[in-house]
Amino acid sequence: MLGCGTVGSAVVRMLAEHGDGIAMRAAVRLAVTRVAVRDADRGRDVPLPRDVFTTDPSSIVADPDIDVVLELIGGTEPAKELILASFASGKPVVTANKEVLSAGGKELFDAADAAQRDLRFEAAVAGGIPLIAPLKESLAGDRVRRMLGIVNGTTNYVLTQMSEHGWTFEDALAEAQRFGYAEADPTADIDGFDAAAKCAILASIAFNTRVVADDVYREGIARITPQDIADAARLGYVVKLLAIAELEDGEVSARVHPAMIPAAHPLAAVRDANNAVFVEGAKVGQLMFYGPGAGGEPTATSVIGDLVQVARNLAFGGRAMGCTCVL
Secondary structure (H helix, E strand, O other), X not given: OEOOOHHHHHHHHHHHHOHHHHHHHHOOOOOOOOEEOOXXXXXXXXXXXXXXXXXXXXXXXXXXOOOOEEEOOOOOOOHHHHHHHHHHOOOOEEEOOHHHHHHHXXXXXXXXXXXXXXXXXXXXXXXXXXXXXXHHHHOOOOOEEEEEEXXXXXXXXXXXXXXXXXXOHHHHHHHHHHOOOOOOOOHHHHOOHHHHHHHHHHHHHHHOOOOOHHHOEXXXXXXXXXXXXXXXXXXXXXXXEEEEEEEEOXXXXXXXXXXXXXXXXXXXHOOOOEEEXXXXXXXXXXXXXXXXXXXXXXXXXXXXXXXXXXXXXXXXXXXXXXXXXXX
16 A cells, blocks of 8 residues: 555555455455655554564565556556556556646556556545446446536535625635644645546546646636625525536537535535536436545445455456547
8 A cells, every 4th residue: 555644544544444344345354554754753543563564665566476556646656657556567547646647648548458457436435426437337327417516515514604604715724724624835725636636537437538737727715706696695505616518519528616506406405525427428317425524434435445446356357348438
């Protein structure tokens, strides 16, 4: 495992707590045997001995006794090089890293295909909500026309407080930081970078094309005022930061920006740090996926789901569906 922060620690604890049940589903027992961290001597709330930790992530990737690499470092580098090295070493990868997928997904998927190894990333978008697998697998027989959703918990929390309490943007953001919903530097969230990365991943999967974060039009919420919120409410609308991806006449558009949505729309009821994605298909009609979009345990649930699938594929000699992008 590369990284042992909030999500990584939750993964270790869940594997220990639910090991028997997970083993039944995976057909093998999953064990964390080595963990790469910045400081191997720092105490951590995980049931692992100290000698499991190392500051050399490359040694984990190259270790022939390790079957699967779990990348939870975040960011683009060194995550990208470590994922590529994992494929070169014949190891499948599970990641929760939206940045590396939205910026360098083509290279990573091409490398996974060349190595005939899995690259799974359910936790990269919407935390604990099962969304990637339904889009890639469950809806394979349909044609997705449109997706719109709330995919950033920080901005949704801020807008919820502004709507329900009349707070200014600055006061709502400070409250989000106090509760741990926003980083000390919230730029990636409030300026829409985080949502744009997720929108790129969802658009690529839903429409079988290559969309990167820089292709997504992006506008954040910093300029939203209490008056904007009040005016929208008076007209029967709620302000949300939406990620929208559409397929029309063979062309894909992807954008992230604040939008007024009718108060009766299901997305209008999504409060606080929760996420929700509304999917419209030609045959299935309208679906909504809702739940916790962040947090250690919800995200770890998605990570372990991917680990189970990868382990089953290794045990039975199979491989999951790779990238289906055609451009």
